[in-house]
Amino acid sequence: MSSLRELEEIESQARSALEAAEDEAQLDAWWQTFLGRKGRLTQVLRGLASLPLEERRLLGSRANRLKEELQAAYQERRQRLQEESLARALAASWVDVSLPGRPLPVGRLHPITQTLRDVLDCFRSLGFQVVEGPEVEWDYYNFEALLIPKDHPARDLWATLWIEYRRNGEMPMLLRTHTSPNQIRYMEAHSPPIRIVSPGKCYRYEATDPTHEWMLTQVEVLAVDEGLGMADLKGTLAEFARRIFGPQRRVRFRCEYYPFVEPGMDVLIDCFQCGGVGCRICGHTGWLEILGSGMVHPQILANVGYDPERYTGFAAGLGIERIAMIRYGIDDIRLFYQNDLRFLEQF
């Protein structure tokens, strides 16, 4: 009863049914129908045994070939269906990746803290140790020990806020006007060689405007050793400027007076705003003063018990607000302590 005709019929039915199978279940049913244990082609193959040899050979080879072809077609169809269903699943899980993430609070350090730390890190890497001192100071440490006695005209350089406290008719307590008292305090307690940086807040009796603030953050630099000179001072400060402002900025050194150093020196950097042409920020000079410095006055070394013939030292005082203004391009110093989030969140 089996015949080529029957095989042809199976083939055409199987192929169209396979084409119509749309999912895993229909594929399985198709397999049962045609290639399963009781499938139609399986039965044809089983029925071969009862056929005469000639017919068996002819029909057998045709049926086996058809079996292989249908198996291959089945695999192909199955794979295509899997790909299609994966593609559909993928299409369904698409999200707009440009949507914002779930917001978390972002904490930040104040720009002055950040700048201060960068400055301290720079000096630390040059072998300087960080030490601190009190913000409320004695006149002695803030002025007298720095060779600025009472009634000295250099006191005008530091407009002072005094604490209401009297002793023997004098007012000896004040808000420190600079971090230089820490030089004296440290030298009194230590012997050379010395290499320290001393950060802290300082206070001046000063009206605020875009370039003046009464509260300041300073860093004092002090090194005392045998054989130190201006070259070491210049080298240290140039290295500092290179690291903090980058190698492309120009640095200048010039003579300046501070009672507690001799020789005295200022360091300037080309103006961030105008690039050296001159503008409001730099007072039309093209240069911004970033720090004052000099060789420690030998009298100070002698006063703390060092031998000024043997030891020399250099010192510098850096204004962190000024440095932060230059780094970030801030044109109004008052922004730092107004603590407006619209300012703070930019750093």
Next chain:
Amino acid sequence: MRLPLSWLQEFVDITVPLEDLAQRLTDAGLEVTAIERTGDWQHIYVGQVVALQPHPNADRLHLATVDLGHRQLQVVCGAPNVALGQKVPLALEGAQIIDPQTGELVPVRRAVIRGVESAGMICSERELGISDDHSGIMVLPQDAPLGLPLSQYLGETVLELEVRPHRPDALSVLGVAREVAALTGQRVREPPVEYEEAGGPIKGRIALEIADPELCPRYVAGLVEGVRVGPSPSWMQNRLRAAGLRPINNVVDVTNYVMLEMGQPLHAFDLRKLMEQRIVVRRAAEGETLELLDGRLVTLTPEMLVIADAHRPVAVAGVMGGANSEVDPSTTAILLESANFHGPSIRRTSQLLKVRTEASLRFEKGLSRHLPLYAARRAMHLLLKLCGGQAAAGLLDVFPGKTKEQRITVSRRRLATVLGLDLPPAQVRQTLSSLGFSCRWMPPDTYVVRVPYWRSDVRIPEDVAEEVARILSYERLPTAPPRGAIPPAEPQPLREFRERARDALAAAGLQEVITYPLLDKDSLAQALSPGEMTTHPPLRVANPMSRELEYLRTTLRPGLLRVLARNLRVRPALPGFFEVGRVFLPRADDLPREVEMAAIVMGGVRRDRWGRPSDEPVDLFDLKGALEAALERLGIRARYRSTSHPVFLEGQTAAILVGEEVVGLLGLVHPRVASHFQVEGRAFLAELDLERLLPFAQTVRRYRPFSRFPPVREDLAIIVDETVPAQEAQAIIEDSPLVVAAQLFDVYTGPPVPPGKKSLAFAITYQSLDHTPTDEEVAAERARIVARLEGLLGAVLRG
């Protein structure tokens, strides 16, 4: 100091462009802050009023005919002071003048005023930008050259110099000329000081006594008789004006001129007003009074040095003269004073009297004791030239404070160390002598340097090094990389912990702020309990800048509440803010104790999924969450105990404890306090005493092994009184050796839980380091825990 360029050029040739010169002066320590060109007028000339008649159609106006030398022009003038024969500034068409009302530049035009043509206008000082005076036209000196452009006659280039306090010598034209000469390789021309001594000897005419030689090391006096007091010549007036001084009369102008020229303040007395023709330099008697030249009456104290005649003070030494001995138009004989006073004393006197003058500003800086004689001669020279009269022979010169010439020995090696440069002796000598120093090289290693008399600031070898360096230019000194031994570092535990705390607080999502440590008293009182306020009464600034910046903070609270209020006005949803800073607790007769504190403030509403402000207000547990995150990062586990404090709201306030130590406080700020600081809505504050916290900070962490055996997890719900802190139940559960963690995951009140009670649910993890806990073990441990909860907290197992 304002320095007219023409004056400077009298003493030294300017051979480099002015901008370069300003730069070199600045780099050498003499800061030029501005180069000002005054009187850059165009189309304005010196004219003379040669005819004057009333305006035919206006009562207050005049028609003036002004001669410009080569032509005469008619102008309409409304000034009340216009007069025949005056020399005046005449602005013609094309000129720009300042509108006296608006202050803006306006062009001058030919115009017809009330029917009469006006070819230009005669200007006031304000219209020319010379001064604020607009009361009438500016009247020029009679010797002003007719027809000369005004810019040539009155124009001047002025250098504005900011001289440092150690260089009073540079507060003079001559002093700056010396710097210019040294920097540009020029020579200084000294001004003439010779004069004819036609009168009799001064000795015997004037008695001079210095009663306090410490405060007056030298006093030089000169005498001129037969002077005619009147205006000084226009060249002198113009220079004084350009330098910022007001011309007075020829005598006073000469003293001011020489002060500006040489840096030595001088004073002229009317000799007839000096009783017994006597000068006594002494301290004032207590309560003595003197009317100053500016009309102020001052009461003197023995701290102050005065110049007195036989009976009374006639001047406050070095500060200001007295009205009682003033030179006036009728003066015929003058006593010239050229003295040296003790700088600190002059400064003190000037501060006590609140009188700062050009003289006191120079004296307080410590002038050279050799200057008075030289300056007196120069002044005598000018007085005779400009005021006439006869000079008495000789000058009185009392010099009790005579000092030796300053010599400094500098070793070549020291100089090389400081400069980083071993200069050849010839170069050192040449550099120093350009500044007026003399320098002798004594091989093998020594320079002997003689300091010129005007440089009282140079005393030690380093001063000499600076002189060499600044003339050479600091830019040209070598630069060496940092070198030398690195000293051993000492640990700074508090500082390091404080910086870690900053990091931890920022990592907890908080924004750092830095606030002023000075506050008004009321803000401190609002933010502190009465107890805190009395235990540590805040220190007061004696000279506060304002009421708002008067007291040193003893707490960080006010600063943070202000930051919150300020930012809430801009945005309703904010991150928390924190500050790490010092508070100042006073101590008897000592500096205050500066305590490192940290504080957090929060307020406003939370953000929603999109980051927009939600309608959920921030609560205590937002604050606590941030605080706990920060503490965890620092390796600190804190406990919280309900407490009360007047600044915080009862029931939402806790003491922060580590071990048994109270290290801080947190809570909901009392609405009264919040509204004082203008905080919109509720504010939450936490504060930590970092010094107290420090011993608990795990600076060095130790690893604890964790179990590799599987845990057993189960939930436990108990019912306790509402007031029982969950933290205590948790501590009891975690006290078990088999429990590694107890996590609170539900707090419930309401039915079926009885009123006044709450249900607490914990997820408990049982685990052992060396085996897997058996069911029996866990059951036994659970029973023990439940028994302890019942016994210690009155807890009931929730069924």
